Amino acid sequence: MLLLKMAFRNLWRRKSRTILTMIAIGFSYGLLLFFVQFTTGSHEGMIDTGVRMQAGHVVVQAKGYSEERKITENISKPELVLQQIKEIVPDSNVAQRIFLTGSLSSSSGNTILDNLVGVKPAVEKKISQIPEKLIKGKFLSGTKGEIVIGATAAKLLKVDLGMKVQLSISDVNGNIKRSALRVRGIFKTGGLTVDRGYALISLKQTQELTKMDSAVTQLAIFTDLASSEKIASRLKTKLNTTELDVLHWRDAMPMLAQMLWVDTISMYVFLFIILGIVSAGILNTVLMSVMERTREFGVLKSIGMSPWRIFMLIMYEAVFTAIIAIFVGMILGLSLSYYLSIHGLDPAVFVEGEQGMEAAGIPMTNLMYSKVTLYSVVWTAISVIVLSVLSALPPSIRAFRIKPVKAVRDL
């Protein structure tokens, strides 16, 4: 106990130096904590958008569908599969979808659709972000002959709500099918290709046009992100047939997964740089304080304090410094992170003016929210403490080795 008392009091012998070090460590830690939480939060936001538009947390599709995304590679009896899914994840939302490519034309123009999605409006409403992005009109009601298109497409076609557009797609036999649809809603996500080439029609009509009967190309399961991996593997064991593929969102959207991975790596690089600065700060401060006190350690050793105790004394000093700094930094980092977890940050601040921010076919225009978690607070704090122990190692070893004769000699 006396040792802890000594360590704590020793911190304040050089007040300004200690406080300066603490501020530096605290600031770095706060920044680090915020950065980690913001990265986590914004990644989850992007995954969420991606999952809602293109896949699910877990996706079930026909074997071989991934290769060319042909509608002939479909799930012919989706209701049966759905039942099996519900047995494993009863409280999930499962969307049945058909993804198609096609083209739209009007009297004054035409445009290609990269993602024409046939959906069940009632289910899709619970999942899709499109209803929130509508600038005009409404989401699909379920009656035939409706389409929801993007703002860019509407502009290219020079159409407005209620006006007719001509859809051309090919059916399972490769024959071109045309159908006249009315514009029910127009959305704007800010994503360039999405606002031009993403459109929604009803599943039933898609099935009729393509002659797919009750088949779909995708069953998208929405649960929560954290347990998605576990659910994916459970579904894999259950649905692992020769016809079906179960994909985690990472495999369903490899481009997005890769992009996030790269971003995560750069977060760790940043983290390492910050930790490097922290480490240098602690090493420097502790080393100086050890060198100044050579004589004192000599005295302590003469009166019988073991080298190990001296070693621990220095360690305690370093760890105390880190802990106090962490508390200060935590207040800083958490308040910033908490603010952005409520209010969000407009990604437009990262990019100059231009519209159309998109990554891997997913619009990146939603507000980015930070995610405050206890886990991130704990692991970053532990890293800083472990780091401070490591950085205090050289000076502690130095103190460990100081010869007791120093007490008498260096007057």
Add this chain to the structure above:
Amino acid sequence: MSKNIIKTQAVKKTFEQGKIKVRALRGIDMEVKKGEFTAISGPSGSGKTTLLNMIGCLDNPTSGQVEVAGKEVSKMSKTQMANLRLHKIGFVFQAYNLVPVLTAFENVELVLALQGVDKKKRKKLCLDILEEVGLKELASRRPAEMSGGQQQRVAVARAVVAKPALILADEPTANLDSETGARLLEMMRKLNKDHNITFLFSTHDKMVMDYSSRLISLSDGMIKNDILKQQN
């Protein structure tokens, strides 16, 4: 029938600084009995401090043997030496003896805490010894808030509190004026008599030599004179 606290045999110490060899001790044979109050005198550079360091297990001799409280020192590991210092030897240096962040009380308590004495007993022992050195009122002061003489008294209290076999003091009065020095010596002499603790000093101070019961003179790393005075 008193036993030896210290016994040295042919102790030599040579410092090597580059090519120059300094022979600080050139064969010291001496014995100190329990309860003695011995001063080591000699000109600067004669090897007083070096000798005290050998006896105090702060440094190893180049050759020869040192026995403290019946234990042969030269074969000990660093930890064993630290343990011997902790349990058998008290130290008083010329100055800067105390831990600056600890109060007078805590400085004295530290030795007992390191020995693992329980808290209640520590408190009693510390207060008793601080009373004996006349510093009970200053128990909660830090070294910076005390005079040099007061600090030395705390250092003596710390050295004495665990009732070690031996107290080594390297010029304990060198930084004090003669009156303060005299009071410190008086106090140490009293502790020596009351608790039968062995004291070994090095000193330049005539007064310390006068107080001592035995006077060893060093010259050039050898014992020149060893006078056992009439006990007073």
